[in-house]
Amino acid sequence: MSTHFKSSSARFSTAVGAVSVAALLLAGCSSAEPQDGQSGQTPVSGGELVYASGDAEPTCLDPHVGGNYPQALVSTQYLEPLVSLNSDGEIIPWLATSWEEAEDGLSWTITVRDDVKFTDGTPLNAEAVKANIEHLKDPETASSTGFLALAKVKSTEIVSEDTIRLNLSQPDSALLESLSQPWLAIESPAALERPKEENCEAPVGTGPFIVDEWVKQNSITLVRNEDYNSPPADAAHEGPAYLESITWRFIPDSASRYAALQSGEVDVIDNAQPDTIASAEKNEDIEHLDAPRPGASNRIELNSSKAPFNDPLVREAFIHSANVDAGISSLFFDAAERSHSALSSVEELGYADPELFTYDPEEANRLLDEAGWDKRDSKGYRVKDGQQLSLEFPVSTNQSIPAEVSLFEQIQATAKEVGFKIDLNLLDLSSWYGALAENNYDLVSAPYTKVGPDVLRILYHSDGIVPAPSGYFANLSQVDNAELDKLLTQASQETDPDQRAALYEDAQKLILEGYYVLPLYDQQNHFLYRSSVEGLRALPTVSTPTFYDVWLNR
Amino acid sequence: MTRSSGTSGRLAAAARWFLSKFLGAVFVLWAVTTLIFFGIRMIPGDPAEAILGGPGSQASAAALAQVRADYGLDQPLVAQYFGQLARLVQGDLGNSYSLRLPVASLLGEQLPATLTLAVLSLILAWVVALGLATWSTLAGRGASIVSSGLEIVGAAVPHFWLASVLILLFSINLGWLPPVNTGSAEGLILPVVTLALPLAGFLGQVMRESMLNATTSPFALSARARSETEGGVLFRHSLRHAAIPGIALSGWAFGSLISGAVVVETIFARPGLGRTLLSAVTLRDIPLVTGVALVSALAYVLVMALSDVAERVADPRVRAS
Numbered sequence: 001m002s003t004h005f006k007s008s009s010a011r012f013s014t015a016v017g018a019v020s021v022a023a024l025l026l027a028g029c030s031s032a033e034p035q036d037g038q039s040g041q042t043p044v045s046g047g048e049l050v051y052a053s054g055d056a057e058p059t060c061l062d063p064h065v066g067g068n069y070p071q072a073l074v075s076t077q078y079l080e081p082l083v084s085l086n087s088d089g090e091i092i093p094w095l096a097t098s099w100e101e102a103e104d105g106l107s108w109t110i111t112v113r114d115d116v117k118f119t120d121g122t123p124l125n126a127e128a129v130k131a132n133i134e135h136l137k138d139p140e141t142a143s144s145t146g147f148l149a150l151a152k153v154k155s156t157e158i159v160s161e162d163t164i165r166l167n168l169s170q171p172d173s174a175l176l177e178s179l180s181q182p183w184l185a186i187e188s189p190a191a192l193e194r195p196k197e198e199n200c201e202a203p204v205g206t207g208p209f210i211v212d213e214w215v216k217q218n219s220i221t222l223v224r225n226e227d228y229n230s231p232p233a234d235a236a237h238e239g240p241a242y243l244e245s246i247t248w249r250f251i252p253d254s255a256s257r258y259a260a261l262q263s264g265e266v267d268v269i270d271n272a273q274p275d276t277i278a279s280a281e282k283n284e285d286i287e288h289l290d291a292p293r294p295g296a297s298n299r300i301e302l303n304s305s306k307a308p309f310n311d312p313l314v315r316e317a318f319i320h321s322a323n324v325d326a327g328i329s330s331l332f333f334d335a336a337e338r339s340h341s342a343l344s345s346v347e348e349l350g351y352a353d354p355e356l357f358t359y360d361p362e363e364a365n366r367l368l369d370e371a372g373w374d375k376r377d378s379k380g381y382r383v384k385d386g387q388q389l390s391l392e393f394p395v396s397t398n399q400s401i402p403a404e405v406s407l408f409e410q411i412q413a414t415a416k417e418v419g420f421k422i423d424l425n426l427l428d429l430s431s432w433y434g435a436l437a438e439n440n441y442d443l444v445s446a447p448y449t450k451v452g453p454d455v456l457r458i459l460y461h462s463d464g465i466v467p468a469p470s471g472y473f474a475n476l477s478q479v480d481n482a483e484l485d486k487l488l489t490q491a492s493q494e495t496d497p498d499q500r501a502a503l504y505e506d507a508q509k510l511i512l513e514g515y516y517v518l519p520l521y522d523q524q525n526h527f528l529y530r531s532s533v534e535g536l537r538a539l540p541t542v543s544t545p546t547f548y549d550v551w552l553n554r
Numbered sequence: 555m556t557r558s559s560g561t562s563g564r565l566a567a568a569a570r571w572f573l574s575k576f577l578g579a580v581f582v583l584w585a586v587t588t589l590i591f592f593g594i595r596m597i598p599g600d601p602a603e604a605i606l607g608g609p610g611s612q613a614s615a616a617a618l619a620q621v622r623a624d625y626g627l628d629q630p631l632v633a634q635y636f637g638q639l640a641r642l643v644q645g646d647l648g649n650s651y652s653l654r655l656p657v658a659s660l661l662g663e664q665l666p667a668t669l670t671l672a673v674l675s676l677i678l679a680w681v682v683a684l685g686l687a688t689w690s691t692l693a694g695r696g697a698s699i700v701s702s703g704l705e706i707v708g709a710a711v712p713h714f715w716l717a718s719v720l721i722l723l724f725s726i727n728l729g730w731l732p733p734v735n736t737g738s739a740e741g742l743i744l745p746v747v748t749l750a751l752p753l754a755g756f757l758g759q760v761m762r763e764s765m766l767n768a769t770t771s772p773f774a775l776s777a778r779a780r781s782e783t784e785g786g787v788l789f790r791h792s793l794r795h796a797a798i799p800g801i802a803l804s805g806w807a808f809g810s811l812i813s814g815a816v817v818v819e820t821i822f823a824r825p826g827l828g829r830t831l832l833s834a835v836t837l838r839d840i841p842l843v844t845g846v847a848l849v850s851a852l853a854y855v856l857v858m859a860l861s862d863v864a865e866r867v868a869d870p871r872v873r874a875s
Contacts, residue, residue: 008846052734052823054636055837056833056837057833059605059652059654062653066605123812139616139617139619141617142617142620142621143617144617147616147617196654197654197655200654215825216653216660216663217653217663217664217825217826217829217830217833218654218825245596249823250823251734251823252820252823252829253820253821253823255718255721255821256717256733256734256821256822256823257734257823258722258730259721259722259725259726259733259734260734260823262725262726262733263725263726263729263732263733265732265733265734265736266734295656373721429836430601430836430838475688491863
């Protein structure tokens with residue numbers, strides 16, 4: 001038995017959707033909802049918004065450099081990509097007005113708007129796009145996320161003033177999804193020519209805000225772009241943003257961040273933890289925005305490259321020994337929903353199979369007996385040929401929030417009942433990378449944010465086992481399956497939507513049914529904001545909030 | 555004749571004292587640099603990976619190679635170590651890996667915030683500790699038990715706990731003070747109190763003890779015999795006795811304030827050396843970690859020397875020996 005997100009049981013979900021829309025309309029008919037805000041009032045221009053991030057302060061405000069989520073959060077306010085996604089996961093125009101794939105899939109022709117200027121006055125045109133792609137591919141930029149996303153782009157060709165052709169080494173069904181990400185946003189080519197340090201301080205884009213000042217270890221000040229004219233196709237209004245300025249602060253401590261929100265010192269916070277979300281539910285001055293990140297779900301990867309998890313029976317036994325559901329509902333206060341998929345629930349092509357991930361200690365015991373781990377030592381741990389059934393689980397405290405660490409402890413406790421000994425090691429990020437590079441792990445949880453199902457190729461294609469020079473590799477379960485490789489490669493080149501969906505479904509079946517992963521929940525991405533903040537939404541691409549439509553109802 | 559030899563003898567002693575302090579300081583700074591340099595590399599992990607953004611972003615081989623070359627991470631460890639020492643001797647603290655700025659200018663930006671916090675906390679801790687000591691000396695046994703209890707509690711509570719309680723009470727329940735740094739003087743109150751109270755507990759314990767001893771000592775008795783009032787005895791004689799161990803501890807106290815700043819600056823989202831240090835360690839930003847450690851060590855050495863001088867001024871016994 002299996003369930004799909006939205007795609008295959010579409011007829012059923014459409015019916016459900018129609019019923020719920022009707023219900024909403026009935027409920028809302030006394031106060032017709034206007035387009036501009038939830039409150040039904042006309043947006044007011046002006047005011048300063050204070051945003052407090054719990055993430056580490058970026059080391060560079062240009063998301064081409066490196067390319068991580070904290071950079072994406074802030075750069076969404078001042079840089080814009082070529083395309084975006086709507087809430088149905090369809091590609092919609094942004095800086096690009098149209099795009100076309102060649103018959104052979106080996107090139108894409110993209111036309112950009114002819115009436116947009118960067119905030120330094122440089123016009124947006126095909127030359128500008130070319131300069132950005134070259135910047136991303138230049139090793140000196142040290143781009144990682146954007147670089148990876150453009151791996152198949154071989155060269156660029158200017159077709160006309162506003163039209164560019166991207167030549168590919170292989171067909172790339174994920175190209176537009178890649179280009180929708182904030183890490184591939186288009187910057188002013190004149191600004192890119194400045195020294196790297198200068199561009200890191202204040203990148204220049206076409207966005208609704210402009211980087212005014214960055215006081216390191218303190219805050220970033222963004223001011224309104226008065227000439228703004230390039231909102232994405234799904235924005236709620238046109239013209240400049242309502243807010244005059246945004247102060248972007250960094251408050252690393254979760255409790256202080258929430259306290260600052262409660263006292264009105266700040267208007268919006270990110271990285272809201274389950275306990276504060278639960279407390280915010282009771283506070284009528286505070287609203288909650290739940291915006292799960294796309295790409296992979298948060299999951300525990302089982303390292304299949306070495307004993308004991310090179311035996312599929314042991315992997316299956318571990319998965320049935322983990323009581324995940326109970327842990328999630330007690331530790332996450334219902335802020336997180338259990339996932340049974342390798343992909344985020346926002347991914348249209350996600351495939352889930354809850355039957356595979358049931359908590360069933362009896363079955364786990366039977367499987368371990370069958371696998372030859374049929375004796376127990378004095379502490380109750382299983383042994384085979386004098387070896388204890390022990391698992392190394394390095395946990396990065398930079399990536400796993402406290403509630404997640406507690407969940408791992410609960411999994412440790414329930415797995416112990418069937419005889420697994422799990423050594424949880426809490427490590428800082430660099431030490432954690434080190435443990436992975438030495439293949440010194442049996443279990444690991446690593447987030448991966450990317451738009452579209454092509455993330456599966458990065459995480460589960462055997463190419464991903466080959467370590468980078470740093471020793472890091474993305475295929476952490478170390479799945480090495482020729483059939484899976486073939487499916488993922490085909491899917492990444494297949495541009496027929498139905499064919500592509502079918503290939504990804506087959507690939508996900510292989511991953512889930514091989515018991516390589518234990519899905520937990522979507523990559524959590526919760527924002528809390530004062531109820532005076534109107535019109536806040538997260539972009540459907542990588543779920544970063546946009547403040548373009550936001551106004552202050554004070 | 556005797557007079558001039560006495561002066562030159564005192565000068566020579568002062569020069570010897572200064573030289574020994576100076577050499578001691580140089581040794582401390584070298585040791586700090588060396589410990590940090592090798593210590594941070596004992597922790598597994600690749601600084602190049604951290605420089606490229608860490609979670610969620612996967613560095614390509616080319617990007618890593620570029621970063622290693624840019625930051626000299628591709629050279630042998632010993633070469634990197636001596637290279638760093640040579641630069642430090644010339645006064646060059648290098649460039650931060652993570653913030654892409656000269657370490658010296660970063661420290662210059664962050665130091666005032668931490669110094670303000672540390673100095674204000676030290677003053678507040680002194681006032682509270684002396685207040686408690688005086689109160690328990692003047693008001694008798696009951697007060698002594700109460701202040702002793704307060705001091706033990708104060709000395710025992712961890713900064714992060716105290717900070718959370720203060721935020722809950724004064725920001726969320728009463729709404730009097732901002733829970734995070736606002737750039738205003740108001741925003742300084744909670745962090746200063748958080749740092750000062752545990753320190754006041756420590757200082758208070760030693761100060762009260764020596765103040766009580768002083769009030770029962772023969773010189774206090776003779777002062778009373780000269781018909782000094784109890785207050786006169788306290789302020790003219792006992793206070794100085796109470797201050798001496800406090801002064802001696804202030805060097806150490808300053809060091810503990812700097813380390814407390816790591817927690818307090820993070821919780822109250824204040825800029826400063828402590829917060830800079832925390833993010834620098836996480837990112838394996840060796841130049842920045844070294845820079846913060848050197849500045850803290852230098853401040854510690856200076857404050858120790860100052861408290862040495864102050865102790866000599868306050869206590870004739872130290873001068874005589």
